[in-house]
Amino acid sequence: LCINNNMASNGLSYDGCNFFRQRLVLSTLSGKHVKIKNIRSKDDNPGLRDFEASFVRLLDKVTNGSRIEINQTGTMLFYQPGLLYGGSVEHDCNLQRSIGYYLEALLMLAPFMKTPLKATLRGVTNDPTDPTVDLLKSTALPLMKRFGIDGEGFDLKVVKRGMAPGGGGEVVFTCPVCRTMRPVQLTDPGKIKRIRGVAYSVRVSPQMGNRIVESARGVLNQFLPDIYIYTDHMKGANSGKSPGFGLTLVAETLDGCFLSAEMSSTPQGQGDSVLPEDLGRNCAKLLLQEVYRGGCVDSSNQSLALLLMTLGQQDVSKVLLGPLSPYTIEFLRHIRDFFQVMFKIKVQKPSEDERKGGEKVLMTCVGVGYSNINKTVK
């Protein structure tokens, strides 16, 4: 493929559709074109799925001048990134995946747009596979603020809640543009001072929320008295198309780190239904698990933190993480591919008498000195 005859930029090529978002997002940020081959080529139903196509469409909406080529069977995708444009974007997300799937990528891209992003995403707000919008709102946003992405209108608002599989939810994500990332030193998470949460329920009895809260508190009260779980029961037009309920728990530390866990009821008509009490209890245990893993960034936002570190100034950034998730590990490899940045990974083993959960990983890197090239100067 002759992209530009005498420019240095060279592309990357990958196999398979796993880590699809990572590749496209990093490609967009680094400006390197990417070619993904053999997308489910051996599958009975080969090629890109609808949700991936929807993701590509979203990417096309927020960028200007992207070139996307997909072959006839959909097993090969070529993506030549354009420049991030931003602005007002509306997108109907595919119902196969929740909005979280799209939002995770958008969080990574939003600070580097030309104009502040105002994205209205419609679809499934909460489902068990992806991080829900509530979780992202309560963890990813404060994390991004640590990197200097802040200002007027940095917000994620859940307008309508739509559970899987019917969807019908709506989320408005607004983000100001940012020129450079601030290097961070998040080496000490501090102690957890409070736990907050949202127990949501739509198209079910409003009592569900209370039942979830009760059971979750039962587990968490062993550790901390300062627990407050909001019940969020949406009605009418704001309640989407499917019934369901769930819980998002966030533990805030003294140093402003957020650890979170969440659990949603199984989508209607898929698998066994769960009791709200069980859900609350299990979710609380998930939070404990998260606390056990520890670190300054919770497991679902590891990659976001690492990306923002990579895109920082040419300074040393440090962040303490829990054990790296497989997704993060792959993300680190991708960062190396796209930005030639390697992280110094130091495992911190807990000492004998310490009761602070499992091993932590101290990630250190030098930023690439990325600056938002899309922003207009006047």
Next chain:
Amino acid sequence: MTGDATPKRLQFSLLSAWPRPSTGQFCSDLLRSLAAVWVAYWVHCVFRAQDIKTRKHHIPLVDRMPLEPPPVVIVVVGPPKVGKSTLIRCLIKNFTRQKLGDICGPVTIVSGKKRRLTFVECNNDINTMIDLAKVADLVLMLIDASFGFEMETFEFLNICQVHGFPRVMGVLTHLDSFKNNKTLRKTKKNLKHRFWTEVYQGAKLFYLSGMLYGEYQTQEVKNLGRFISVMKFRPLVWQTSHPYVLVDRLEDLTNPEKVRMDPRCDRTVSLYGYLRGAHLKNKSQLHIPGVGDFQVSDVNFLPDPCPLPDAQKKRALNEKERLLYAPMAGVGGLVYDKDAVYIDLPASHSRQQQVSFRPVTSGARLTRLLWFCVFLREPGLQEEHIWDPNSQRERRKVVFPGEEENVSESSSDEHTESETMAEGAPPSKIQKLEEVKSCGQSVAELPAFADSNDELEKSEEEDEGEDESEEENEVGRAEDSGHCSEEEEEESADEEVNTDGESEEDEEQGGSLVCFFMKICLVYAISDIIFSSVQPPYQTISETFCRTEEYIFCGGSLCIWNTTDFLRVCFLGLKGTSRLGLRGFHALHQLVSAFWFAFPGALRWKEDLQQKAAEAFLRQQEAAPNLSKVVYGSGRVGFTVDSDEEDEELGGLFRVSRPHKSKRLQTNSVDCSRFPPDSSLNWNLEEILDSIRDCFVTGKWEEGQDAATLLKQDDELYGDFEDMETGEVHKSQTAGQQEEEEVQKNKRLEKKRRLKERFNAEYDDGDATYFDDLKEEMQKQAELNRAEFEEMDDETRVQYEGFRPGMYVRVEILSLPCEFVANFDPHYPIILGGLGSSEGNIGYLQLRLKKHRWYDRILKTRDPLIFSLGWRRFQTIPLYHIEDHNGRHRLLKYTPQHMHCGASIWGPITPQGSGFLALQSVAGTKAHFRIAATGVVLDLDKSVTIVKKLKLIGYPYKIFKNTSFIKGMFNTVLEVAKFEGASIRTVSGIRGQIKKALSTPPGSYRATFEDRLLMSDIVFLRSWYPVTIPQLYNPVTSLLRSVGQKDNWSGMRTVGQLKHDLGIRNKPNTDSLYKPIARAKRRFNPLHIPKELQKALPFKSKPKFQQPKGKMPRDLRRPCVIREPQEKKVAALLHALGTVHHYKKKKTTTVQHAKHKEFLQQKEKQEEAKLKRQKEAKKKLYRLMGQMDKKKLKSSLKGAPKDD
């Protein structure tokens, strides 16, 4: 603050000086007015002080300068013949006590304990000027004072202004040409002030008063050097955010076989230089100005060729530490490469080489240039480009065992042995060698080979290493002596025995010649020829073979290993040329080629090495389970781990070693960031729950943070006190035990530190500003940056942070155009400019541009222009536009004269805020100023929004009241439909709107207007048409041009130039042509005034109908009188008499006049006299009268009292 102290004092002094006023009213008034004045003054002072204070502030930046900074780049610029080379030579001599001939390429020297300098001479080519301005830290601007400023000086200053202003120091030369001291002073002053306006007020201008024996005066040079070595530099945005290398050495690594097959094939080149600016990452993109964009295929750091002296407490450098490094100028000293060590042995300053190396034995050999090069690893290292100016210096390149390899003791023993042997070599052999060389002027060249299909076992590797080093020693020895001794030949012959079947085969083909492949150490012996200019080798070699009876084929030590065995054969001498000859050589050559092509993909000698290194690295770290190994795999950045998947693209490079099957599965699994919980932990169990107790505020706190401990510490801090009254010493603790002492000491220190911190916090709190906080934050970050990777070795460190500035790096680039190597000229700098993550892409750029005020022409839209933007120089087609008040970008045909305008180009993505300059041509030198425009990048985009005005014209063909039918504007109904509702206007200003299309004639429509149109009206529709920018991006490849032609690059021509060159003239519009103006005479109708009006008019204004007087009719004319002669006589007489009478009359009147005049004068005199008399009389009279009056007054005064 000084600002508020002064006015107070002033007020007091004023009050004390004033006399104490008595009345309260006055005092209060005065005080009030004084207070007002004082407040105003105080406010002024405060503001001013603050102003001055804040003006000193710069945005604090994190200091990313490494501990050992790269040499300072000093660019010496100036017009030709101004003394640039002389100055550099003098400065080098000043710093290093060494003399340098031709200044080719960068010259790096150690100038002090903390500073190294790299001098670069900038020639007069604008390309060079642009490139060097981007990398300069300090510019020495040479100005010929006898001539004054030249255009180059100003051009360079303007280039600097655009690309970030480095320090500029002017140097005036040719001052000795001034004979008159006054003119000298005047010139100096003039030049200084002009220089100041260009740079800044008070910019340093140096005067070099004159030459002495072709050099500047030592004292002045010394002063200049002192200035340079204490100078501080400002960080420039572009330089600090991009890595760059000013290349001081380059080598062509292309496989010579490939070059032989296709001389124009792409080259693999390694470039060397100090890394500057930011961190350089392996596999990153870079731009070489004048060549193009490339990807780094490999980067290594090498030992510093010009290191700073070790930190010792002494004031000056000793002679040994005054290093000089200029490979392009032929001064290298010791050059360590990845694979070899190059030694330069100049005749004049071989002190240091002698220390490290065997002294030169034979004086005769010094006269000849001997150049050896041993390539240990690289199969394609033959072609070598080190600039060797035609110096008389002897240069030698000798090989040491490679840096990375651990030379075993035995081999080092052998090394010394061989050295001694070589020293003892009989001189007759040397002569022989010289004979060979003199007769043939030949070069022994043989393609080198490397071959490794499989990974080697560790033990094998070590063996290899040993063998290699042995071999190297041998070769080194051979080179040292310049030929091979008999013993060595024997040795090699012995080794030959070890060859397997392959070698026997070879022997069949090539006579006694045995070749083996895998690794060849090749020795070149060059007499006077620079390597690159060598002809295809076999001819010369065969020539040599034929001519000499006994020849020495020096240095070809060939060895081989493969998967199963490792063979090594050295042959250093061959006898019996007659057997070999040309045919033999061809056979050898064929064999070589066959091997070459048999293992095309397997020539990965270096990779293998890296792999080995990586394995070693991993083995080190294997002891502890390593997470980074899990993440990044067993390989290191930048090279393949599994070489069998070589055909895959870069994504395949970073493969993780995991079972194939699982990978297949994973490639298409669900893309989800959730981290599934670990099921092994049962959160119902108490001990599991306990394991995270301390994560909560309710848990146990750490030593330093526990509330109880904090309290205790405070107690400690303030607990110790001595009761002065009782003399009792209260101690918070009783320290007795020895082991506790250490703890106590630490605690004390800690306490002290905290106290100090607290004090500092309190103390600084007073005027701690945002600025100070920010500065402190930056400082902390800088410290962290330095400290983070400090303890690591460089190998590991470069992986994490990239190659840091200050390192001497070797950058390997694949597929450089062959012209780059073939047309290399060291006078033109090669710069490797690193590119940011998106800067390797291309897109539309929106710029703010202003035509340079010194450029004498305006620029035309769509005329190609050469831009210098970022690292790049390229030609592109700009479109100029201006932003209207509603944000529309309207296309301009030409740039405005004295105003900024927008410009949009298709070009490389460069961060906003980067400055650029534009030139119309870079070819040659022209008299006028060459920089056409300057500006800054505003925006980057993948689309453009420029529009140009388009007026569509139509004519009414049917007019109703306010409605008209218009035709001629569009062609079809569809076109009209698109413009329904659009506003239109007539030339006379009547506004209207398009309503609906009409069926006939096609393209006509109904429109309504605010007034009735006339048939003569023209209707137009004003519209905006988007313009596309031509996608031309043409990098200026000036470095690829042949030597001497480098400043002649010319790209796309403008339409105007093309027309001029091809002699094409546009056929002009006939309406635009100038024709002689024929003005018809204006005829006016006669003015007709009605009769009634005529009557009413006054006579003066009434038309006069009187005819002008015609000729007198004949009958009215009087007849002329013709006199009789008698009458004529009478008339003449009468006339004469009359004349006489007249004369007499005239005479008498004149006389009378004179008399009368005289009379009048006399009368006047008399009158005057009379008047005088009368005046006298009057005077007398008045005096008398006055006296009388006086008397009267007196008498009356006197009389009055009498009367009383």
